[in-house]
Amino acid sequence: MCRSSSKISSKISLLVLLALLACSWFSATAMAVDLQPGRGIADLERHLSFHGDPSARLGTMLRRFRDGAFETEMKASPRYPNSAPIVWAAVEIVNATLDDGRAPDPFVVTLALALPTAVDIYVIRESGFTESLLNYTARQSFVPEDHSVTRLRTPQFEIAPGETVILMAKLTFGPIQSFNLALETPVELEASAFSSGIYHTAFYAFAIACLVFFFGFHAAMKNWIGFTYAVLFAVALGFIAFIDGLLFRFLYPDAPQWHSLAGFGFLFALSGVGLFVAGRSMRLDGRETILSLGVSSLSVLSVIGFVISLYSPGPYTALAAYILLGLVPVTTFMASNVWRRNEGDVQISSMIVAAISIVCVIGVLAFAVMGWANNSVLLPDAVKAAFAAMLLATMTSLTVHMMSLRRNHAKAVKAQIAALQEEARRSQELLEAEQNYSRARELASLRQRQLATASHDLKQPIASLRMSFDSISAEAAPELRSRMREAFDYMEQLSSDYLKQTTPDMPEDGEHEQSFADEGDPDKVEEAYELSLVLGTILQMFHEEAISKGLALHMVASSLTTQVPALAIMRIVSNLVSNAVKHTLTGRVLFGVRRRDHHAIIQVWDTGPGMSKAQRLAFRQAYRKGAGSDGHGLGLAVCFDLAKQHGLKLDVHSVPGKGTRFDLHVPVSM
Structure with a gap:
């Protein structure tokens, strides 16, 4: 029983020893790769085996490789903490080309490894002779001969037909551990570089x-x-x-x-x-x-x-x-x-x-x-x-x-264009409405100005006529005088009401600067007449009023003639004389004609309160009047507008507290 057990144990031990020898032989032969004639190995890294001892030397690693201590899985190890990992890689290469006396085949080893810290590549021949093919370190200057585009490369070396060599590489990685190792012929290297x-x-x-x-x-x-x-x-x-x-x-x-x-x-x-x-x-x-x-x-x-x-x-x-x-x-x-x-x-x-x-x-x-x-x-x-x-x-x-x-x-853009088109349509409608409104407003304003001017111009003849009637009706029957006074009161009240109705409530600066004159065609040629005819009529109109106020009203006659429409001269001068009589409290009012070269100047003088420069400018505008005036502020505005319409020049000279003088420049007929 003991002998049989001993025999069984011996057989088992023999089988285990044979299995270990077979595994050792298989692992040693599995690392060898055969070269085909005239061809390299593009994916040599598939045949590599690795060892992760960073401190071992080449001789030690060669012995371990031959002893089968290398592994197929790469496990890089750093020499020191926080340092670059290092790995040894090795492969046995057999040139399977028939040894028929041909020359050895040239080869180049290329390494595609990004940012390596150091790379050492060796080839060990069967005789034990070791060639150092590449010694690269990131601390050295750039050497073009060690590079093929972006890859590292070794110089050419030869492997004779039938020769077996061991290729070993010590790789000190940088941040990247993926690489490609290739054995290429010079022709393959040139093609891959291209x-x-x-x-x-x-x-x-x-x-x-x-x-x-x-x-x-x-x-x-x-x-x-x-x-x-x-x-x-x-x-x-x-x-x-x-x-x-x-x-x-x-x-x-x-x-x-x-x-x-x-x-x-x-x-x-x-x-x-x-x-x-x-x-x-x-x-x-x-x-x-x-x-x-x-x-x-x-x-x-x-x-x-x-x-x-x-x-x-x-x-x-x-x-x-x-x-x-x-x-x-x-x-x-x-x-x-x-x-x-x-x-x-x-x-x-x-x-x-x-x-x-x-x-x-x-x-x-x-x-x-x-x-x-x-x-x-x-x-x-x-x-x-x-x-x-x-x-x-x-x-x-x-x-x-x-x-x-x-x-x-x-x-x-499309929506905006549609909105703009709609807005343009509404704007066009609004513009047409505004234009219609403006035309209607202008027409109403024109009628209002005409009514205001007519009412203003009628007040002066009515007042003058009333005074004349009072002077000649002293012996008339009381009943007749009463009816005539009622008639004059009615006409004065009617004229005043029209003026009030046509006067704006709140006139602003720059408003009502439009013309208040409506004399028809200013270019119409009139027959020549003496200026004294017009001035005499004005004297009769305001003589009684001046006497009633205790003023002296004098006229300087002239034989000069003009073709300016008589009504325009009448309206301008009558307004000026009316204002002079109205605002002069004591003294006199003088008006008449002076000759200056080829034109005449109709002057109106008074000894009234006078006007400042600001007042002279303000009274040129309609509805502007003095603080103590009970008028409507139209007189001077009408005068200046009539003068401008007929091409006449009207100047005013005034000294506050002393009086005022108006000069109306009128062309004379030869």
């Missing part, structure tokens, strides 16, 4: 063209929020160029110390500008809210993070930058909700853009923080894809927004 150059040229040309359009459009529309979003995209494009190494190549190839400063500067600038713009977009009608102030204040964290990166650059600082960057699309989505509440569904496109941005940015951050397991998509390519997606989404949103604005503008 296609990579075309790809990057097309991408940057597209991005720059879109940004130029963004800047121009938002500047023309004076949309400063949109302009700052264009600035945000420009910063993002600069960061992509930094990841591709283009800034290092073209801007500061001899200053590698700026590399870390530029990288963290772009990261924190992206988050800072994005958070600030999102906060500004959350204002309501230009007013700050708690939400807008809170989001805008988060941009201060980006400034603080950048200051920290100057003293402690590393994965922890980069992680803080990624977190702030991840807040940008979230706050942008919140801002788009505010826009939609304020501006309606026209801003629904902004929400779509924000949603796409969230997906893209979170995906890119997942690449950066966790890496990509099988490196099927490199992080720089993912960043470019996310950038292009957001750029296209923003362009689409802008186009949709412009179309919506155009439609709304067209509707608004």
